[in-house]
Amino acid sequence: MINTTLFYIFIGISLILVWGYFYGRKKNYRIAQAAINSLIDLTKPSDQKITNIGGVVGYHVELEFQSGKRFSDIKATITLMARHSLLYWPI
Numbered sequence: 269m270i271n272t273t274l275f276y277i278f279i280g281i282s283l284i285l286v287w288g289y290f291y292g293r294k295k296n297y298r299i300a301q302a303a304i305n306s307l308i309d310l311t312k313p314s315d316q317k318i319t320n321i322g323g324v325v326g327y328h329v330e331l332e333f334q335s336g337k338r339f340s341d342i343k344a345t346i347t348l349m350a351r352h353s354l355l356y357w358p359i
Contacts (some may be wrong), residue, residue, distance in 0.1 A: 292351030293324045324352045
């Protein structure tokens with residue numbers, strides 16, 4: 269009796285953690301997309317390269333410009349909070 273109860277508790281906690289991962293991943297993606305799109309709209313580069321850092325942690329952004337601009341390239345790193353891991357949150 270106690271083993272089945274503990275099993276269902278374990279399954280319930282696991283499902284909550286899986287839901288938290290997908291919800292946090294979606295939220296991080298939206299935040300990064302808004303930041304990168306505003307940077308691209310502001311600078312209007314001729315070429316861009318966006319590289320994912322380890323899944324949902326962040327992105328490297330490299331923007332290149334034509335040779336008449338004030339700067340030749342911009343390199344940026346966007347790192348995000350670990351919203352995808354409910355176990356990381358302080359409780």
